[in-house]
Amino acid sequence: MGDVEDRVRVVIAEDSVLLREGLTRLLDDRGHEVVAGVGDGEALVKVVGELADAGEPPDVVVADVRMPPSHTDEGLRAAVRLRTRHPGLAVLVLSQYVEEQYATELLAGSGRGVGYLLKDRVADVREFADAVVRVARGGTALDPEVVAQLLGRSRRQDVLAGLTPREREVLGLMAEGRTNSAIARQLVVSDGAVEKHVGNIFLKLGLAPGGEDHRRVLAVLTYLKS
Numbered sequence: 470m471g472d473v474e475d476r477v478r479v480v481i482a483e484d485s486v487l488l489r490e491g492l493t494r495l496l497d498d499r500g501h502e503v504v505a506g507v508g509d510g511e512a513l514v515k516v517v518g519e520l521a522d523a524g525e526p527p528d529v530v531v532a533d534v535r536m537p538p539s540h541t542d543e544g545l546r547a548a549v550r551l552r553t554r555h556p557g558l559a560v561l562v563l564s565q566y567v568e569e570q571y572a573t574e575l576l577a578g579s580g581r582g583v584g585y586l587l588k589d590r591v592a593d594v595r596e597f598a599d600a601v602v603r604v605a606r607g608g609t610a611l612d613p614e615v616v617a618q619l620l621g622r623s624r625r626q627d628v629l630a631g632l633t634p635r636e637r638e639v640l641g642l643m644a645e646g647r648t649n650s651a652i653a654r655q656l657v658v659s660d661g662a663v664e665k666h667v668g669n670i671f672l673k674l675g676l677a678p679g680g681e682d683h684r685r686v687l688a689v690l691t692y693l694k695s
Contacts, residue, residue: 479601481505482531509538532545559582559583560575562584563588567615582608585611600646609686613645616641635666671688
């Protein structure tokens with residue numbers, strides 16, 4: 470069971486009852502509290518509103534992109550509505566495939582606390598649970614496949630033109646939600662080298678000094694929204 474400070478309140482929106490119950494059990498087993506589980510976008514918006522009105526809003530919403538009735542983008546549209554109505558709400562969306570339009574739409578107007586994972590990532594219990602907590606605490610959790618597609622878009626080159634290849638690599642790993650130490654291990658370099666690269670990224674993207682976590686999110690969103 471996780472430490473008290475790591476426990477989060479979660480609302481799950483997933484039309485598959487088996488998957489919804491599985492996610493609930495997974496999070497419950499790790500000490501988190503699933504305060505509601507729903508099967509469509511309208512129910513998601515309603516239950517979050519009721520919890521907020523009662524003074525007990527969830528820390529994070531975990532929502533499938535595709536839900537009834539059309540199984541296209543109901544979950545995403547509900548998530549975007551919730552971000553507008555409840556700006557402090559963290560949202561982690563799940564998708565079967567990399568759907569770039571959905572990822573950019575959710576990220577376009579977001580502040581802190583946002584994630585986009587492929588459903589296959591749920592199979593790694595620890596990684597998924599860590600992503601839920603990270604998003605709930607205001608961070609990002611983007612699937613490597615999503616990052617790869619978004620980084621590959623040609624229109625993003627102007628934003629990243631001033632970054633070195635290594636800085637772009639570091640930024641991509643930051644987008645996945647990795648810490649400096651995790652990035653150092655991945656790239657087989659020192660923590661100090663990563664800190665230097667991160668500092669250069671902040672400088673080149675014009676991010677003024679402030680909270681480290683906040684600037685990391687802004688750095689990621691700078692290129693995702695460009």
